[in-house]
Amino acid sequence: MTKKAAEPNRNKPDTAPLNTTIVACGFETDIETPVLRWDQAGGLVCPNRRGRESLNHHKKELNEAPTCAPSHYKISNPTAAYEELKQTVYQFILHYDVCYTSRHCHEVLQNSSFKGSHFYLDLDGTLYQTCDLYWKTNTAPADDKLGNERAVHVEMANLSWQALSAESSLYHLKQDAYVLGKKGWKLRLPASRRSQLLQKSYQPVVARAFGERGYFSRRINGRQVRMWDYTEAQYQTLIRLCRGINRLLPRVQLKVPVDPESGRTPLDRLKNFAQFEGVLGHAHVQAGTTEGITCKYDPGSAFNWGRLRRALGRQSSR
Ligand SMILES: [Zn+2]
The missing domain is CATH 3.40.80.10 (Peptidoglycan recognition protein-like)
Known part of the structure; x- marks a missing residue:
């Protein structure tokens, strides 16, 4: 092997x-x-x-x-x-x-x-x-x-959770980093970050979404963790x-x-x-x-x- x-x-x-x-x-x-x-x-x-x-x-x-x-x-x-x-x-x-x-x-x-x-x-x-x-x-x-x-x-x-504007203490987002489009919830990538991808035209859509809000929320080690899924x-x-x-x-x-x-x-x-x-x-x-x-x-x-x-x-x- x-x-x-x-x-x-x-x-x-x-x-x-x-x-x-x-x-x-x-x-x-x-x-x-x-x-x-x-x-x-x-x-x-x-x-x-x-x-x-x-x-x-x-x-x-x-x-x-x-x-x-x-x-x-x-x-x-x-x-x-x-x-x-x-x-x-x-x-x-x-x-x-x-x-x-x-x-x-x-x-x-x-x-x-x-x-x-x-x-x-x-x-x-x-x-x-x-x-x-x-x-x-x-x-x-x-x-x-x-x-x-x-x-x-x-x-x-x-x-x-930094993707949520309400919890974005690190990036101070004015709106959530994910937006619902035709193919599902998609990460809005700043142009400078998109250029870092190997596949420049890749559409970063989540693999699955939770209900209408899109993000999941479960308690982990005592903290309520809200986040969108991986691709x-x-x-x-x-x-x-x-x-x-x-x-x-x-x-x-x-x-x-x-x-x-x-x-x-x-x-x-x-x-x-x-x-x-x-x-x-x-x-x-x-x-x-x-x-x-x-x-x-x-x-x-x-x-x-x-x-x-x-x-x-x-x-x-x-
Ligand atoms: Zn870690």
């Missing part, structure tokens, strides 16, 4: 316009959807990488801040490193980025001295991989402060990404949390959040119950956990 990055992929036609693989320790898997990687033209480089404590194929001084020059981030023995990584990482954590686009999210993370994310998932379904999965990114410390050691992360483009393209890429991560890192099982009584995915932080092996939301691992850790609500009230649960439960290889 995996192959060395250095080997040519003979199944891919020469005319393939974009890369479709994700990579861990140089081992690749094809997720059959466009992926802009940090090591390729047009890619975005994670501004802040760290070494994972339990891995042994990098310089240990990379485990903690400050961020070093890119040339320091070398994996000395990729094959041995990959075996260690497969034992170490067992969670894939989903986030909203509170941004218009993935490049917008990247701008925000570049302004931080420690934050990063392995993946960004843009409105049009384009995936960015910003560094090899060997590295740790500080995306979700979790309530035990060990969350990033055991996880890989994706930041999905969505403004969350259909984002769900399709996310499902492929989950399968790809599972192929590369099999301890990240193709499952999400399920409440045995309701049969639904809970939204609040889980009791056993540190042990769960699979796909989780940031809110599932971080309610801010520890000193210095903030309460989180992502991927939010609109995220369709049922769809992801059903998709991952299917036997299909994709």
Whole structure:
């Protein structure tokens, strides 16, 4: 299922316009959807990488801040490193980025001295991989402060409650960011943000809407979270990404949390959040119950956990 990055992929036609693989320790898997990687033209480089404590194929001084020059981030023995990584990482954590686009999210993370994310998932379904999965990114410390050691992360483009003018403390919107059109609720993208999309003419319409108001509203870790849904393209890429991560890192099982009584995915932080092996939301691992850790609500009230649960439960290889 995996192959060395250095080997040519003979199944891919020469005319393939974009890369479709994700990579861990140089081992690749094809997720059959466009992926802009940090090591390729047009890619975005994670501004802040760290070494994972339990891995042994990098310089240990990379485990903690400050961020070093890119040339320091070398994996000395990729094959041995990959075996260690497969034992170490067992969670894939989903986030909203509170941004218009993935490049917008990247701008925000570049302004931080420690934050990063392995993946960004843009409105049009384009995936960015910003560094090899060997590295740790500080995306979700979790309530035990060990969350990033055991996880890989994706930041999905969505403004969350900042899309509502009444709650837009960050962007001070004069009107809601979504408007109801012929095709459904659509995100109004400022021209400067639209130009950041890979597919410039993409229409960012929500995958599903709630009633006449469009946005969903559910309580998560004590806060009423109001937000519009992600796009259909984002769900399709996310499902492929989950399968790809599972192929590369099999301890990240193709499952999400399920409440045995309701049969639904809970939204609040889980009791056993540190042990769960699979796909989780940031809110599932971080309610801010520890000193210095903030309460989180992502991927939010609109995220369709049922769809992801059903998709991952299917036997299909994709
Ligand atoms: Zn988050």
